[in-house]
Amino acid sequence: MMSNTIKTIDDLKAHLHIAMQLEHATIPPYLTALYSIRPGFNPDAVQIIRVVAVEEMLHLTVAANLLNAIGGTPDLTVAGFVPNYPAYLPDGETDFLVHLAPFSKQTLEAFKKIERPRLAPGPQKLVKRPYPAGVTVLGTHPGASDMQYFSIGDFYIAIEDGINLLEKESNAAGKTIFVGDPERQVTSEYYYSGGGELFPVVDIESARAAIRLVMEQGEGVGGGIYDHERELSHYYRFDELTRGRYYQPEDRPENPTGPTFTVDWQAAFPIKCNLKLAEIPAGSELHNAALSFNQAYATFLEQLTQAYNGQPHLLLEAVPRMFKFRNLMGELIRNPLPDSGGFNASATFEVVCSNRVRSTLATVTAEASA
Template identity: 55%
Template sequence: MALEHATIPTYLTAYYSIHSATNSDAAHIIRVVAVEEMLHLTLAANVLNAIGGTPDLTAPGFVPSYPAYLPDGEDDFTVDLRPFSPEAVETFCKIERPGKAPSGSSRLVRASDNGRPLLAASPTAKGMRFYSIGEFYEEIIEGLEKVAADDPGLFCGHPALQVGPEYFYSGGGTVITVSDLDSARRALRFIAAQGEGLDSGIHDADGELAHYYRFRQLQLGRYYQVGDHPDAPSGPPLSVSWDDVYRLKVSARLADYPAGSELAGAARKFNADYEAFLALLTKAFNGKPDLLQDAVWYMFRLRDGFNRLVRNPLPGSDGLHAAPTFEIPNAVGPGPDAARTAGGTAQAVTR
């Protein structure tokens, strides 16, 4: 859940940095992915609830301190809060990049694998990384399989805690309720496939593009069609204007705002609103699933808070504009320096 959430602030920052009535193709792609990350977050919550866990998006460390490493152990790039730009899209592609190990036994590999970027640290095997995010999910599935084989009562969660498809709809898929090993497998593999296109390729069985290839369209300037090679989309041209964007200060912090200024107040107000959004999601995942629709609406209601910041220059920043900081009291995790340690990474994975 921490992994799925960590992508949402970076996608929203890029989305709201785009000038109104411009870059409609890019804005649509980013917005759809952000909504589908909410779907992934919900699926992960359903799995956690199914095995008797308690989702808590307000827990200490749940929100990363940007710039940050993703909380699944990736350490060859950081995720920033930056405006829509080639650099932002490159990061999006790294977040969603595909990768399948040659075999299950090679899912865990040494971090020094000839300099090849490897993802997801193992909390139990020091110096090892998972081959990819998709393989990270496969390892979770394998773990569930092994535990379920010895513990028939693994899936002990109350059915009332499940968020059903009637509470969340996105054009990219519906919620899967989890009650047993089979439904848990389907939920987790759906997340990996929709993000990376791991097993289904560019398009899934419903003809939807995986997130990685949605973002690749922005880099290649053209839409994919069914049957296209991954590096050669043949659909209509996709127009991108990199200049029609507010030049935000990358990964701004509250300390960057003049003390007592209106912008500082707006940044704190935004963080309070985002904290309320996380609290609303936590309630939705703990027995009040009808609140999930309100939470999705609330996520885009944050637009007003974004606009109060991104449309205004930040004093002392050479013309750069202000931006939300996503600093949530008591819920913000360590930054990338702390995450470099094996212990910090293990805590992030197991949190």
């Protein structure tokens, strides 16, 4: 049964922008936990979190391909694209807060909630829940901010239903919704993660395949621990850390039989959760380091935006940049935060992008509409 929450091409574009925001929203928490692990400890955890972060970048790029395919303009520089953490994410019956926090059992459980396979029990995909004022809520319906999708999986099902409906209506009129410039599609030539092939989205079949990749690899929707390309879903990658054991291709959920390993849950710097710039003494080295990181992250988002708007080669530079953040974040994570009760500093991800990229985007959009 179709969800019928997307009825116009503008609805679909708005949903795909939110899809990009959702996929990106996991990256700061994952990077924070990853770089909070003390050097030389927990190599298995480092590898697992790193792989998932890379694949989230893949999903972000898939969402950009989908938006480009229908004539949209991906923009990671718009105000509010980076959440104000902690932020609410949909998780079935009850939403939850995702934090910028150090590696720990509690943080891992939050990561598993992000990636947990969960779909609404009936046709109703949207739910209404009260939230405190001033918090970021991800996964809301762009036309009804008080309504949120039951789960991330339901959000993507709504997108697929919307694509099916709108393409059917367009075909009946001898048209198609896939009117975007094929040159803006990002393929594996520009990004390789090991977690799936990036292919151009140019029609209904490639759009469905793109959505299936994100849903199966991310949330594990479909019932198996591996997707159709035999890649372990993110939920079960994190479950390996819970159980201290790797999954094998024929394993059942919650019963891995592969090699075992040990996780030292105490081997992380005690960073302060959801730190804000205002909490760091102005003019201090830590404050300057936090500003430098936020500027570097803004540049990263600007570069991604340009890559998704006709310069895909820039992705070859942007993705490695994500892991060069280790040094910038290390200047914060490894140092005590004054008057904090024993906590260390951390990156705040309070990002303000430049007007230059937004001006360029406005020109690109105008030319595309001409």
